[in-house]
Amino acid sequence: MSDFDVVVVGAGPAGSAAAIELARAGRSVCLLERGPSPGSKNMYGGVVYGRILDTLVPAWWEQVPVQRWVTRRSTMLIHDEQALTVDFRNPGWGAAPFNGATTFRPDFDAWLAGVAVDAGAVLVCSTTATGLIREGGRVVGVRTDRPDGDLRAPVVIACDGVNSFLAKEAGMYPHTGAENFTVGVKETIALPREVIDERFAVRGDEGVDIEILGCTGDVPGGGFVYTNATSVAVGLVLSLPALAAGPDRPEELLRRLKAHPAVAPLVEGGEVLEYSAHVIPEAGYRMMPELVGDGILVAGDAAAMCLAAGIWLEGVNFAIGSGAAAGRAATRALARGDASAAGLAAYREMLESGFVLADHRRLRDAPHLVMGDLAQRGLPAVACGVMEDLFTVRNPEPKQGVRRIVRNRMRRNGIRVRDAVREGLRAVRTFG
């Protein structure tokens, strides 16, 4: 006998989105969360792109617990002490229907799980799914760490985040090598609201998102700075194998980023409230597990659906998109009384026809490209060098032509035109 129609494991964005769809379709759904409350175990950089919520929670911006609405997006290239920043400001993002918002995960995840509970989902916290229950090779529920903790359901949706133990146990996860993962580390630094407003040149609820390349020394990766209401998040995303092989520790690399002349003035004098770390399924499309099994669907980070493509680090929206699709596919399968892999196959089709797999497929080379030597070292060094040569006035020497400056800088940094063109074309193919 089943306890529920569906058990969703993990009350992160993916799990809550799945539970919302199922509960609204009138299905009994149990949302299991190992933390004492949704979001209590979760960390991320800080920006949620809410467009995907439009259909799930109309006018979500009136309810969602927001720190600031992002109205400035900057991309910064760092080389030694230099920095080149491309800064885009759009006050339009500061009004409905908005674009991105900084929000804290304990607030955001608890809010979204609350929407699921209001729709009728049963949220059970402080409970870890420890394994799958199978019958005849088919998943029919989960075991939990509570006494008498088995929960039976014809469909289990694994939304248990990166490194999903459930997907692994189901034999759906072939790509578990460390080369597919990065680790994100972050400090949350308290600063008075008016100091943040002044340093980041914003007003009221406006916020800033800065993505940084070239700030991770010998470890491939990137950095970020996000503004909350009265704190600033500063963090790094770092290649796991390179970290393991080299002498640098993440906290030391983060200290160096905070001391960089382009970042120090933004954070100095603040008080570190929190240091946190979390693994990211960096390789995206190339590491995705099987998404559908007999009685089981995998969504969100558990299915490596975080998009880590240099200028974009988006996971929450992909988790919500895939979780909601899993919820709808499970509803359909239950209506037909077929929770086999074939019955649940609509899940993959929904993802293919929507942004989740479309974006991932198009950008499947992006993680590799961004983590490559040219993007990590060459691009920041050449870009900063070119700026230096362009804007240093060397009278009585005459000015040099831009082409010559670029060629000189490429040579000085050991970059051959052939390699640059090849990588450039790859970038155009990937991002174009």
Next chain:
Amino acid sequence: MLVAACVKLVDLRPQVDRVSGAVTPSATPGCSAADRAAVELALTLADSWSASSAVVCCGPAAADPVLREFAASGAGRLVRLDVDGAPDSSIVGRLLAGVLGDLGADVVVCGDYSTDRGSGSVPAWVADGLGAAQALGLVQVRSEGVGSLRATRRLDGGRRERLVVDAPCVVSVEGSLAELRRAPLAAALAARDLPIEVVDAPGVVVPAPLATRPWVPPTRVQPAPTGSAALERVVELTGALVERTPPRTVELPPRQAAELILEQLRTWGYLDADDSTPGGTAAT
């Protein structure tokens, strides 16, 4: 025989501004570790004595989900005295004693003090209201047979006091005494809709929350320094080279010690001659 635990709903993660002392509430209500230890002890005692158990809370409806967690862990009855806000400890103690008396509680277990600036006096008021024995601030409790407890209490200087307490009694325990057992999954699911007995508490006066701010000694009027050179004036202002009264250590019984401190504060000008509270502002 009935073993009852008393718990209070508190904010588990309020943010306290270190400079102003201002408290920003969080969205994390719950019971303190000491209260959870109290429930565990009550359940353990009830199990070993084949007695019934109850959890009683004096608080708002927001406490209901937390109370249901205790039911999932095995508590027999859940009773909530419907009070919003934070009445004085003596009132809470009297109200709880009334309910516990009606329930017929023989042994009452409380947390040692609540984490929201609790005074730790509620258990004493409950004991007084019930006319029961009391043993407060316990770090260890063992059953010595039905209705009898052998307990260890923390004293100053790392010492311990061992006590034997018999029902009817009220004990309060530290959070380290026990960890609340994990509720079976089926019980946790079943407890979600469990009814809670709500007892009205009409006419309870809830004082406005204390407005607190850091205590700052009142300023005293100082004559301007008279020296002609800047250095002289600074030395005069700081009193650096002035002969001073050396600190002295006195050992006195508490009453005389307090009088001496007040006398000294009057001498330094921090207290008026007829004032017995420091400064007269924001006195705590």
